[in-house]
Amino acid sequence: MSASSDPPATEETPNPRPRESLWSRRYRxxxxxxxxxxxxxAFEAMGVATALPTIASSLxxxxxxxWSFTLFMAASAVGTVFAGRVSDRRGPVLxxxxxxxxxxxxLVVAGTAPNMAVLLVARxxxxxxxxxxxxxxxxxxxxxxxxxxxxxxxGLMSAAWVLPSLLGPAVSGTxxxxxxxxxxxxxxxxxxxxxxxxxxxxxLRSGGVTSGQPAGRPGLVPxxxxxxxxxxxxxxxxxxxxxxxxxxxxVSVVLLWRCFLVLLPRGTLRARGGIPVLVLxxxxxxxxFFTAEAFVPLVLTVVHGYSPALAGIPLTLASLGxxxxxxxxxxxxxxxxHTLISRGFLLVTAGVFGxxxxxxxxxxxxxxxxxxxxxxxxxxxxxxxxxVGVLDRSETxxxxxxxxxxxxxxxLGQALLIGLGGALVNLVSDTREPTSGxxxxxxxxxxxxxxxxxxxxxxx
Numbered sequence: 001m002s003a004s005s006d007p008p009a010t011e012e013t014p015n016p017r018p019r020e021s022l023w024s025r026r027y028r029x030x031x032x033x034x035x036x037x038x039x040x041x042a043f044e045a046m047g048v049a050t051a052l053p054t055i056a057s058s059l060x061x062x063x064x065x066x067w068s069f070t071l072f073m074a075a076s077a078v079g080t081v082f083a084g085r086v087s088d089r090r091g092p093v094l095x096x097x098x099x100x101x102x103x104x105x106x107l108v109v110a111g112t113a114p115n116m117a118v119l120l121v122a123r124x125x126x127x128x129x130x131x132x133x134x135x136x137x138x139x140x141x142x143x144x145x146x147x148x149x150x151x152x153x154x155g156l157m158s159a160a161w162v163l164p165s166l167l168g169p170a171v172s173g174t175x176x177x178x179x180x181x182x183x184x185x186x187x188x189x190x191x192x193x194x195x196x197x198x199x200x201x202x203x204l205r206s207g208g209v210t211s212g213q214p215a216g217r218p219g220l221v222p223x224x225x226x227x228x229x230x231x232x233x234x235x236x237x238x239x240x241x242x243x244x245x246x247x248x249x250x251v252s253v254v255l256l257w258r259c260f261l262v263l264l265p266r267g268t269l270r271a272r273g274g275i276p277v278l279v280l281x282x283x284x285x286x287x288x289f290f291t292a293e294a295f296v297p298l299v300l301t302v303v304h305g306y307s308p309a310l311a312g313i314p315l316t317l318a319s320l321g322x323x324x325x326x327x328x329x330x331x332x333x334x335x336x337x338h339t340l341i342s343r344g345f346l347l348v349t350a351g352v353f354g355x356x357x358x359x360x361x362x363x364x365x366x367x368x369x370x371x372x373x374x375x376x377x378x379x380x381x382x383x384x385x386x387x388v389g390v391l392d393r394s395e396t397x398x399x400x401x402x403x404x405x406x407x408x409x410x411x412l413g414q415a416l417l418i419g420l421g422g423a424l425v426n427l428v429s430d431t432r433e434p435t436s437g438x439x440x441x442x443x444x445x446x447x448x449x450x451x452x453x454x455x456x457x458x459x460x
Contacts, residue, residue, distance in 0.1 A: 001142055022145070030144050031156070033198030034137055037100070037373035038160035040191040041130050044107070046168025051176045051184045059183065061116025072122055072127040074228035075413055079131025081224040081263065082103070084404025088397050092136035092143075096199070099136070103129030111185035122185075138403035142391050150391060151330035154384040158326035165319035224408070225260035231412055235419030256412075264405050273459040275393050276446040279405045281341055282386045283413030284452040285348060288445045289379050290414045291421040292352045293318065296372060297411050299358055303435060304365035314368050318351075318376030325380025329388075337389035340459050342453045344382020349449035351375020356442025359435045383410075421445070 022031045048068070056062045083095035106126030113119040141153045175183050230252040237249030260269055267276040293315060300311035325347075329340050354371025357363055385408060394402045424444070425437030 012225070014058055019150075022156060023151060027144065028147075029198050030140070030236060030308075031153075033195050033200075034141075034153075035160045036191060036195040036198060037133055037137065038157050039164060040188050040195065041103075041133060041166050042161045042164035043171075043191075044126070044130070044185075044188055046164045047172035047184045050169040050172040051181045053180050054176050055119065056116065059113065059116040059119060061119070064116050064120060067120055068123050071124045073411060073415065074225070075124040075127025076131030076230050076406060077224045078221055079128040080135055080404045080407045080411075081220045082128075083132040083135040084400040084402075085220055086141045087136050087400030087403075089400075092139040092400070095132050096136040096140075098181075099129045099132030100192055101129075102395050103133065104189050105129070107185045107189050107192070107444075111182040111189075115281070134407055135400055135403045138387065138391065139399045142394075142399055147392065151333075151384065154387050155326035155330040155380075158380055158384055159323045162319060162323045166316060219262055226255055227259035227263060227412060230259060231415045231419070234416065235423070238420050238423035242440040260412075263408050265402060268405070268409070271455045275390055275402055277455055277459045278337075278341070278386045278389045278393075279402070279409050281290050281452055281456050282383065282406050283409035284448060285341075285345065285379060285382050285386070285413070286410040287413035287417030288352060288449045288452070289348050289375060291417040292355045292375070292442065292445055294418055294421070295434070295441070296355060296368060296424070298434060299355065299438055300365055302433070303359065303361050306365065314372040317369060317373040318379075321373040321376030322380040324384075325377035326384045327380070328377070329381045332409050336460075337385045337392070338456050340385040341382045341389070342457045344378040344380075344385065345449050345453035345456065347378025347381070348375045349378075349446050349453070350431075351378065352442055352445045352449060356439050356446070359438040359442070361435070417445075417448075430458070 020026065025342050052068055056064070056068075066184050081101070085097065086095045103126055106122050106124075106129055109125060112120035113122055137157075141150055145153050172184050175181070175187065233248050233252030234256065237245040237252060257269075265276045266272075266277055268279050271277045271280050296314050297311040300306040300314075325344070332340065351372050354368050354375075357371075358365050358368050378460055387403075390402050390406055391399060421441050421444075425434055427437070428440050429435065429437035
């Protein structure tokens with residue numbers, strides 16, 4: 001890294017005014033650009049999910065509906081790995097300069113798509129761009145802010161999801177109904193340009209080439225593609241019992257294991273202390289939380305007879321709890337990151353217990369409002385702490401790879417546990433009467449959550 005080109009407040013040069021705000025003159029431009037980027041990515045994620053049924057119907061592409069999400073996730077994984085490697089070798093400028101225009105291009109192509117095939121291509125382009133954004137931002141956070149500011153910076157990134165989580169579905173639905181679904185994509189393009197303007201000055205000052213030589217890691221991008229394909233194979237095999245599926249499942253697990261060895265820090269799958277256990281914790285957190293959350297609306301609507309609007313309230317409250325937790329962790333300076341992550345695991349586990357508790361029809365469904373808010377707060381505390389902990393422990397030449405590993409662990413943890421969780425519920429029960437299946441799933445997720453809390457505290 002070229003230290004002379006960095007702003008005065010870096011990890012190499014301690015900040016002379018450690019209590020300076022993220023919005024002070026020194027940091028205001030980068031902070032604004034970072035918040036805008038996260039907000040527009042969040043709005044895109046929340047908005048597309050709401051508008052996609054209308055989009056698929058309009059383009060006569062209902063049979064390709066799920067591929068819009070599949071291609072986006074697979075491309076995001078490749079973009080994340082690419083951005084991490086380039087950030088370590090050439091600094092974060094290049095991946096950030098590529099990712100923002102690529103994301104904007106995907107929005108434009110999607111907004112003007114004449115058919116479903118073009119839309120799917122656009123979603124893959126969006127995934128490449130969106131997946132390439134987070135890693136260079138992580139690296140820049142380490143370069144721009146002093147160490148004491150990083151917990152607040154990551155907390156602010158989490159807070160940037162609040163408004164999209166609250167308003168994104170409603171805004172997308174309104175735009176789709178009264179204007180056109182194309183504006184769900186096209187309306188975000190100006191925000192990309194605005195973010196680029198705010199980020200430009202900081203990026204040009206602090207994005208020099210990293211000093212030192214990053215470790216050689218051949219095959220990262222093929223491994224990302226292989227992990228995505230293997231995850232799909234595991235989920236397909238779990239949901240389609242039979243001899244061919246068994247063979248596919250075994251092959252997919254072996255491939256996934258080999259890809260993990262390339263994509264994640266050495267020792268991650270053995271929960272080795274330091275960075276590896278933090279990366280593993282990130283995947284377990286994401287998998288446990290989002291798997292349980294996927295069944296909250298189902299239980300409330302099918303078992304308790306809630307309307308779809310009411311069934312979505314716990315998810316909104318969890319988003320608010322997430323932001324509160326991210327804010328709180330930046331104030332608890334006396335606690336270690338491992339302690340914060342362990343407490344986050346316990347709060348998430350309490351929320352999962354709540355999902356199991358409301359599974360029977362005789363239980364009061366309203367209790368999930370409080371308990372799932374606790375789960376969201378746990379995620380805000382723990383997910384943010386994994387990012388801070390990994391950056392604090394990373395060598396300058398390894399920040400891109402380790403930040404990408406966090407994102408990959410998050411993505412694959414979700415994909416694997418959600419798919420396997422759905423297969424488990426279907427095996428034990430069905431979506432018409434999911435009580436027994438959700439109870440079994442909650443028990444499994446509670447065990448995983450408690451194991452995660454133990455691993456983080458015992459393997460520092």
